[in-house]
Amino acid sequence: MDISRRGFIKLLGAGTACFGLAQLGLDVKPAMAYATSLKTAGAKEVVSICPFCSCGCNIIMYVRDGQFISSEGDPDYPVSEGALCAKGAAFHAMHVSKHRVLKPLYRAPGSDKWEEKDWSFVLDRIAHRVKETRDRDFMLKNDKGLTVNRVESIFQLGTSQMDNEECAVSHQMLRALGVVYFDHQARV
Numbered sequence: 156m157d158i159s160r161r162g163f164i165k166l167l168g169a170g171t172a173c174f175g176l177a178q179l180g181l182d183v184k185p186a187m188a189y190a191t192s193l194k195t196a197g198a199k200e201v202v203s204i205c206p207f208c209s210c211g212c213n214i215i216m217y218v219r220d221g222q223f224i225s226s227e228g229d230p231d232y233p234v235s236e237g238a239l240c241a242k243g244a245a246f247h248a249m250h251v252s253k254h255r256v257l258k259p260l261y262r263a264p265g266s267d268k269w270e271e272k273d274w275s276f277v278l279d280r281i282a283h284r285v286k287e288t289r290d291r292d293f294m295l296k297n298d299k300g301l302t303v304n305r306v307e308s309i310f311q312l313g314t315s316q317m318d319n320e321e322c323a324v325s326h327q328m329l330r331a332l333g334v335v336y337f338d339h340q341a342r343v
């Protein structure tokens with residue numbers, strides 16, 4: 156019988172596992188002991204796509220009692236065959252990390268302390284600073300008289316925590332502003 160690794164685990168999770176495997180002439184006791192020891196035992200599998208780059212590797216999300224409890228590569232996905240890079244492999248760890256910043260943090264000029272702020276405060280603040288900087292520094296022409304329409308005093312560094320669509324929108328916004336200096340930590 157040709158059965159995938161995922162199918163095998165699923166089969167173990169089903170109530171019919173023993174019956175099915177016994178019919179194949181296999182000793183099911185070690186397999187059942189292994190399956191019940193898995194942290195994902197009894198969890199629902201939800202197949203999704205890693206958002207962090209355009210490779211689009213499949214990721215299996217394990218959900219139990221409404222909680223996202225683990226994730227791993229999808230061995231049945233033909234492109235990556237279950238492999239994930241460090242970003243995809245850290246998907247669940249990132250989700251539950253105690254270091255994950257859940258609220259905007261603001262450090263006032265001259266201060267050595269971070270303060271929690273709401274989104275309307277930080278978005279207004281960023282918008283005002285970007286507008287002030289662009290109004291002040293926007294260049295229509297360079298020193299040779301060539302039209303450049305750019306601003307050189309703003310730089311944006313993207314992050315691997317931005318997905319493809321966020322990167323696309325961010326890139327379009329920067330181009331519209333005339334920003335020419337930007338990069339992304341997770342270029343492929």
Ligand code: SF4
Nearest residue numbers: 205208211212240243
């Ligand atoms: S970030 Fe890594 S795991 Fe995610 S799609 Fe790209 S290569 Fe695959």
